[in-house]
Amino acid sequence: MARMHTRRRGSSDSDKPVADEPPEWSDVDEDAIEERVVELAEQGHSPSQIGLKLRDEGVKGTPIPDVKLATGKKVTEILDENDADDDLPEDLRNLMKRAIRLREHMDENPQDAQNKRALQNTQSKVRRLVDYYRGDELDADFKYSYENAKELLE
Structure with missing residues (x-):
């Protein structure tokens, strides 16, 4: 399968070993x-x-x-x-952190074209995930914006 924002394929990743039950040495309650x-x-x-x-x-x-x-x-x-989960899913939180970091970098370095594209790609992924989680994990009227993300992650 190709990557989302390029036509290249990624290197293959290792797979978890197939197991039906935990190992004998790990017998924790x-x-x-x-x-x-x-x-x-x-x-x-x-x-x-x-x-x-x-x-x-x-x-x-x-x-x-x-x-x-x-x-x-x-x-x-x-x-x-146990009601100990976060208000945002982990993957969305990580992408929002990256987008904020890239946006702050772009404010300091407006001529950086590579990171401008990286910011656009990251924001695209965030919007796609927001659409996926809207209604279940997020409010139905949730919209992604830099200010909204910064407020949520503080």
Whole structure:
């Protein structure tokens, strides 16, 4: 599949190993995993950072290679159940941060044509994601703008 804003193809990525059940050495209780997920979310970590921390640090010293295999639920589902989720989806939040960073760079360097195009591409991706999330994760009348994004991320 080609990339969104160029006609080139990306390099192939590695795949997760196929597994139906968690490994034998990772025998942590589901409730302990869910408590740790909520605790990390309250500390301000995003769902992807939570997964990395559980993989690297684990719960009580035992690593958790895959939260979904261990608990039967994704990290975002656990956060939804415990009302610890963010007001914005993680992918949209990251794109908005990038767009703000690029916009501030463009204000300081108006002659930078490469970053002007990067800003246009990023804003296009943000608008596309806003359309996707509108109604479910976002308000029905939500519109993306630089000022709106900056206000949301503060």
